[in-house]
Amino acid sequence: MTNQFFASGHLRRIALNATTHRHRVVIVGAGFGGLEAARRLGGEEVDVTIIDRSNHHVFQPLLYQVAGAALDISQIAWPIRHVLHRFKNVTTLMAEVNGVDVAARTVLLTDDSRIPYDTLVLATGSTHAYFGHDEWAQYAPGLKTLGDALSIRQHLLTIFEQAEREPDPDKRQTLQTIVVIGAGATGVELACTIAELAHEEMPGEFRHIDTRTARVIVVEAAPRVLSGFPETLADYALRTMERLGVTVLLNHPVTECRADGVVCKDQYIGAGAIFWAAGVRASPAAQWLNVPADKAGRVKVERDLSVPAHTEIFVVGDAALLEQENGKPVPGLAPAAKQEGRYVAEVIKTRLRNRAPPRPFRYRNYGNLSTIGKHTAVVDFGKVTLRGRIAWGIWAVAHIYFLIGVRNRLLVALNWFWLYIKGERAARIIISRKT
Amino acid sequence: MTNQFFASGHLRRIALNATTHRHRVVIVGAGFGGLEAARRLGGEEVDVTIIDRSNHHVFQPLLYQVAGAALDISQIAWPIRHVLHRFKNVTTLMAEVNGVDVAARTVLLTDDSRIPYDTLVLATGSTHAYFGHDEWAQYAPGLKTLGDALSIRQHLLTIFEQAEREPDPDKRQTLQTIVVIGAGATGVELACTIAELAHEEMPGEFRHIDTRTARVIVVEAAPRVLSGFPETLADYALRTMERLGVTVLLNHPVTECRADGVVCKDQYIGAGAIFWAAGVRASPAAQWLNVPADKAGRVKVERDLSVPAHTEIFVVGDAALLEQENGKPVPGLAPAAKQEGRYVAEVIKTRLRNRAPPRPFRYRNYGNLSTIGKHTAVVDFGKVTLRGRIAWGIWAVAHIYFLIGVRNRLLVALNWFWLYIKGERAARIIISRKT
Numbered sequence: 001m002t003n004q005f006f007a008s009g010h011l012r013r014i015a016l017n018a019t020t021h022r023h024r025v026v027i028v029g030a031g032f033g034g035l036e037a038a039r040r041l042g043g044e045e046v047d048v049t050i051i052d053r054s055n056h057h058v059f060q061p062l063l064y065q066v067a068g069a070a071l072d073i074s075q076i077a078w079p080i081r082h083v084l085h086r087f088k089n090v091t092t093l094m095a096e097v098n099g100v101d102v103a104a105r106t107v108l109l110t111d112d113s114r115i116p117y118d119t120l121v122l123a124t125g126s127t128h129a130y131f132g133h134d135e136w137a138q139y140a141p142g143l144k145t146l147g148d149a150l151s152i153r154q155h156l157l158t159i160f161e162q163a164e165r166e167p168d169p170d171k172r173q174t175l176q177t178i179v180v181i182g183a184g185a186t187g188v189e190l191a192c193t194i195a196e197l198a199h200e201e202m203p204g205e206f207r208h209i210d211t212r213t214a215r216v217i218v219v220e221a222a223p224r225v226l227s228g229f230p231e232t233l234a235d236y237a238l239r240t241m242e243r244l245g246v247t248v249l250l251n252h253p254v255t256e257c258r259a260d261g262v263v264c265k266d267q268y269i270g271a272g273a274i275f276w277a278a279g280v281r282a283s284p285a286a287q288w289l290n291v292p293a294d295k296a297g298r299v300k301v302e303r304d305l306s307v308p309a310h311t312e313i314f315v316v317g318d319a320a321l322l323e324q325e326n327g328k329p330v331p332g333l334a335p336a337a338k339q340e341g342r343y344v345a346e347v348i349k350t351r352l353r354n355r356a357p358p359r360p361f362r363y364r365n366y367g368n369l370s371t372i373g374k375h376t377a378v379v380d381f382g383k384v385t386l387r388g389r390i391a392w393g394i395w396a397v398a399h400i401y402f403l404i405g406v407r408n409r410l411l412v413a414l415n416w417f418w419l420y421i422k423g424e425r426a427a428r429i430i431i432s433r434k435t
Numbered sequence: 436m437t438n439q440f441f442a443s444g445h446l447r448r449i450a451l452n453a454t455t456h457r458h459r460v461v462i463v464g465a466g467f468g469g470l471e472a473a474r475r476l477g478g479e480e481v482d483v484t485i486i487d488r489s490n491h492h493v494f495q496p497l498l499y500q501v502a503g504a505a506l507d508i509s510q511i512a513w514p515i516r517h518v519l520h521r522f523k524n525v526t527t528l529m530a531e532v533n534g535v536d537v538a539a540r541t542v543l544l545t546d547d548s549r550i551p552y553d554t555l556v557l558a559t560g561s562t563h564a565y566f567g568h569d570e571w572a573q574y575a576p577g578l579k580t581l582g583d584a585l586s587i588r589q590h591l592l593t594i595f596e597q598a599e600r601e602p603d604p605d606k607r608q609t610l611q612t613i614v615v616i617g618a619g620a621t622g623v624e625l626a627c628t629i630a631e632l633a634h635e636e637m638p639g640e641f642r643h644i645d646t647r648t649a650r651v652i653v654v655e656a657a658p659r660v661l662s663g664f665p666e667t668l669a670d671y672a673l674r675t676m677e678r679l680g681v682t683v684l685l686n687h688p689v690t691e692c693r694a695d696g697v698v699c700k701d702q703y704i705g706a707g708a709i710f711w712a713a714g715v716r717a718s719p720a721a722q723w724l725n726v727p728a729d730k731a732g733r734v735k736v737e738r739d740l741s742v743p744a745h746t747e748i749f750v751v752g753d754a755a756l757l758e759q760e761n762g763k764p765v766p767g768l769a770p771a772a773k774q775e776g777r778y779v780a781e782v783i784k785t786r787l788r789n790r791a792p793p794r795p796f797r798y799r800n801y802g803n804l805s806t807i808g809k810h811t812a813v814v815d816f817g818k819v820t821l822r823g824r825i826a827w828g829i830w831a832v833a834h835i836y837f838l839i840g841v842r843n844r845l846l847v848a849l850n851w852f853w854l855y856i857k858g859e860r861a862a863r864i865i866i867s868r869k870t
Contacts, residue, residue, distance in 0.1 A: 054866075055596060056864045072507045073507065073508075073862070073864050079640075081640040092599075092640075157490060161529040165530060165546075205516040206516065411850075429491045429509055429512045429514070431489075431581050
């Protein structure tokens with residue numbers, strides 16, 4: 001019995017400290033990976049602390065629907081401590097981590113307090129990457145958090161209100177031009193939901209503008225949309241987007257973002273709103289640990305998702321880089337993060353029980369989905385691909401199924417049903433702290 | 436045929452301008468009064484413009500449920516332009532008004548643009564009054580808008596998160612002390628929903644604090660709670676509040692609000708959160724018009740709700756002061772504002788049709804309701820009073836009935852059903868623009 005855990009001296013430490021504490025697992029981040037690890041360790045003989053800077057877990061694949069005012073925040077977010085409250089060995093902390101003292105086995109918080117660990121799971125996710133142009137962030141916000149989604153929603157709804165009051169026809173048209181940078185799944189989904197809002201749901205509510213003339217432009221550096229999907233699905237997606245009234249500019253790398261528009265391929269596009277869906281960068285986990293990372297900032301992990309030379313530290317989800325047998329990295333998708341969180345919990349459990357470790361992690365691809373507007377989707381199962389209404393049906397069922405909690409499933413289903421039947425979005429509310 | 440309208444020279448103006456425009460009604464404010472006036476003028480031979488600084492109408496009687504994280508924003512708010520979109524003669528503008536040029540018959544906006552009117556309806560509502568201590572506003576926010584409700588929710592949820600991380604037991608207890616200033620309907624409803632959240636719904640989710648020990652204190656200058664209700668109902672409400680674990684301090688006028696607590700009757704109460712429900716002041720409509728107002732800032736209106744010497748200007752809702760036959764003013768309640776909005780629309784319609792004006796406005800009191808926690812309420816029908824579960828049932832049906840739109844009625848009903856059955860609040864989400 002020479003598993004890594006024993007070899008790393010953990011068990012000895014546990015035996016020594018038996019009178020003072022149980023084995024302590026600290027999980028940083030309550031996204032799909034971190035939350036799944038915490039759940040799988042719930043009820044085990046181990047003290048788990050999960051730390052997140054927000055109080056809620058977000059179902060990120062539906063964030064674009066909050067941005068597009070189709071869903072309200074509580075329908076895709078849940079208080080972390082509520083999700084985990086039945087596991088008495090799990091403590092939830094709302095706090096911001098800004099470092100790890102690897103030698104002292106301690107997580108450092110921004111308020112200078114420290115949380116000791118025996119095993120650390122970093123599930124810190126990713127953030128937007130502006131290709132070295134961080135100053136673009138102020139003009140072209142991205143979509144990663146609930147706060148982002150609400151900002152985008154506010155901005156989006158506000159430009160139409162401004163256009164309604166704008167006497168100058170040119171300015172009116174510019175205000176009603178929305179540029180989405182990036183034609184990956186997020187960019188496509190966001191652009192389509194905005195186009196439907198403007199072209200199908202809002203006409204008839206304004207008196208001085210015709211929102212059917214609003215322009216939604218997707219700007220993409222690559223020669224195709226949905227690079228993560230097979231080419232036939234991407235072609236289908238492109239045609240569907242154009243039918244929804246979305247203009248797609250391929251081979252158009254953005255060279256400048258400004259307050260009033262973007263420059264791409266020597267062309268200036270004036271816009272009332274610019275949204276960023278072009279790239280992500282891993283959170284600073286690699287810097288905290290001072291370990292090698294790829295250029296996207298992802299920590300190169302071992303086959304058991306532990307950090308090289310630190311068997312007591314694991315990285316899961318978007319912050320981790322693990323090559324699969326086919327040479328491609330495990331994708332930065334919710335199901336992958338979830339599978340990794342579950343796997344790490346399994347590794348920790350086998351170590352605690354002094355059993356042989358599980359086989360190396362293997363990502364199981366159950367299919368990659370993306371919607372294109374509210375009636376169609378593309379699904380890539382690897383060998384089989386689907387598109388159109390049937391694919392949308394699969395997407396809807398899969399997403400509602402994976403939403404946590406019966407209540408939210410029901411409410412989301414109802415909201416969607418209403419949106420599709422009546423074309424009325426639930427959440428078209430501009431909130432200001434003043435009004 | 437010498438109605439006021441004709442006498443004021445309006446009809447002549449209309450005749451003169453017949454080739455250029457129809458009669459123009461401008462409504463400022465889309466609360467209960469303004470929105471009702473706009474709806475009742477929908478489809479008439481008149482151009483209506485309704486101006487509000489937010490894009491949504493709020494069902495204010497349920498704001499405290501948003502503050503208490505039981506309802507999400509889209510369940511009690513609707514885009515004004517969506518509510519009114521089928522009336523082609525009604526234009527919705529999201530803009531902020533900061534004055535009226537009575538002589539030029541023009542409404543002034545903060546962006547220096549001007550909206551001309553032939554008839555003006557001011558439905559600008561009320562805001563918090565801090566009895567001359569406006570500096571208290573930063574420490575003790577009030578509850579009038581969606582933004583207020585979200586701020587209160589954020590603050591409320593955050594103090595428990597902070598307490599969970601606070602090592603000092605005294606500071607922990609202070610953080611978990613919530614003071615509500617004012618024991619009118621808003622104060623009672625807010626305090627009870629906070630007590631239930633802390634004492635019934637959150638215990639079991641924290642590891643270092645026991646939220647059942649959280650203190651909810653209502654501080655009231657008067658010798659009783661619910662001054663708008665008969666004394667027997669107030670006594671019942673007080674007993675119910677105490678049973679819910681709310682401490683009520685009567686005859687305790689607040690003399691100071693600070694960041695860390697309040698001083699009342701020479702007693703200092705340290706608190707993690709302070710909320711203001713003690714008084715309201717009318718919006719500056721009287722200043723805009725330069726007409727007499729009472730000390731709460733309400734415009735003294737004629738029996739037809741017009742402003743003395745300005746038959747073309749009406750004031751409705753919380754901004755208006757009209758004495759009833761019993762000597763009491765029409766109360767600042769949603770049903771009163773709605774009745775006034777409808778009445779003013781009626782007056783305008785009779786003037787347009789050159790008919791005799793309707794009889795003077797008379798407020799019909801269909802009952803005054805307030806909940807005390809999630810299972811009891813008090814209802815005052817004037818001659819009959821009700822309390823307890825039956826009253827709560829009446830309250831719930833009345834409120835769901837008056838919510839605009841079938842969809843929201845259904846969703847609110849579902850959310851409540853879930854809250855009562857499972858004790859799970861939908862909206863316990865702390866949003867930050869950063870996370």
